[in-house]
Amino acid sequence: MVNIHFRNSTFGFVIYTSVIVIVVLATVFIFWYMLRGYKTGLYDEDTMLGNVYLGGISEDEVIPKMVDRTNEWIGDETIDFSINYQGYEYVIDREIFAFDFDTSLFYLEEGQENPLIVNFQGNSRTELLDELKSAPFLEDIQGYVDFDLLLGHILQDVAAMKTFSQKNIEDYLAEDYEEVVGSYSIELPATIDAGSIVERLTEINESPKMVIEEKMLLSLLEDYQEVFDDRELGFMGKAMLGATHESNLIVNQVYYNPIIDSDLYLYVSYPYYGINVNIDRFTNRDFQIFNPNETTYSYVFSVDEGNELIVEIVGLPFVNEIDTEIVITEIPFPTITVNDINLIRNGVNGRYVEVVRTLTDVYGEVISETVLFYEFYPPIEEQIIAQQ
Secondary structure, eight states: OOOHHHHHSHHHHHHHHHHHHHHHHHHHHHHHHHHTGGGTTBOOTTOEETTEEOTTOBHHHHHHHHHHHHHHHHHOTTOEEEEEETTEEEEOOGGGEEEOHHHHHHTOOTTSEEOOOEEEOTTHHHHHHHHHHHOGGGTTTGGGBOHHHHHHHHHHHHHTTOSEEEEEGGGGBOTTOOEEEEEEEEEOOTTSOHHHHHHHHHHHHSSSEEEEOTTOEEEHHHHHTTTSOHHHHHHHHHHHHHHHTTSOOEEEEOOOOOOOOTTTOOGGGOTTTTTOOOOBTTTTBOOEEEOOSSSOEEEEEEEOSTTEEEEEEEESOOSSEEEEEEEEEEEOOOEEEESOGGGOBOOBOEEEEEEEEEEEOTTSOEEEEEEEEEEEEOOBOEEEEOOO
16 A cells, blocks of 8 residues: 555655556557557558559568569550551550669659659660651651650650550641642532632631531531522532542532433533532531541632632541542433324433542552442433334
């Protein structure tokens, strides 16, 4: 039993209080260690290096874990790392990259995502550039490509160990790089003024052109019926369709007039085979072009001498060789007999018209031959007097 006089003395009070404090601190330490103390020397929660989670492991465990994860990433055949241009693909060998774990750990901040520092091994950067610049599908444009920016973005994706990375060369080209990739001129009838068409188009679009953004659809009827009448749109569409033959743009919708006005044209010399665009807002006959590319193209309108309307497609040149042929097959006219001499007439062969586009790749192989659309002009039957 503690002596009462000792406990009540000043010295005794100090000793007694100290014991209590020590017991409390020991208890607090035990609870702290149970909750947090065992984690001392381990990385905080939410600590990431690249896409690898480091929370709860020690520094000595980091590099072995990173080596295992990066080796798995390099060897994973399901991962897609590639450079693409107009349907062509260059697959990147991920073994050319070197991971700098020591420097990455030196700059690591706990509790957050941290970049994994990556570079090219040895001369692999130069070798990759040489291969890209000599690739047949990049040969004509390599001087316009920002390869430094491209390779920088690839390194960023490697540092994040992404499972999918496709870089489109179109995103790394000089903005002003474009050419005329298709053109067509058409003589307009006297009732349609080519100059007026160009003036009105310039007024509404601030330039005499129609722009089709990548993966977008251009509709003459929907976009321009308030500005031009159906006949004007029809002739504009004819010129646009003629220019489209030389491109890879897709004819999404086109209507034609199967009846040839014999007072104006002969079947054998009809000038609109393969470009016979007919617009009619009352029956919703439209002309639509779809741009399947990763870049923008424009139909640019101008006027030549007289009343000739010129349409040029301006944009990135096409890698594949594009050949479009208008194939015309004659359909023999039938003969019937009549009893009235006034009904006698000569027959006219009909026409079946196919617009066929052939694409040849950079290696000289035909990769597709497609009928873009067809037109059918029925024959006119011959009428003769029945034998008496």
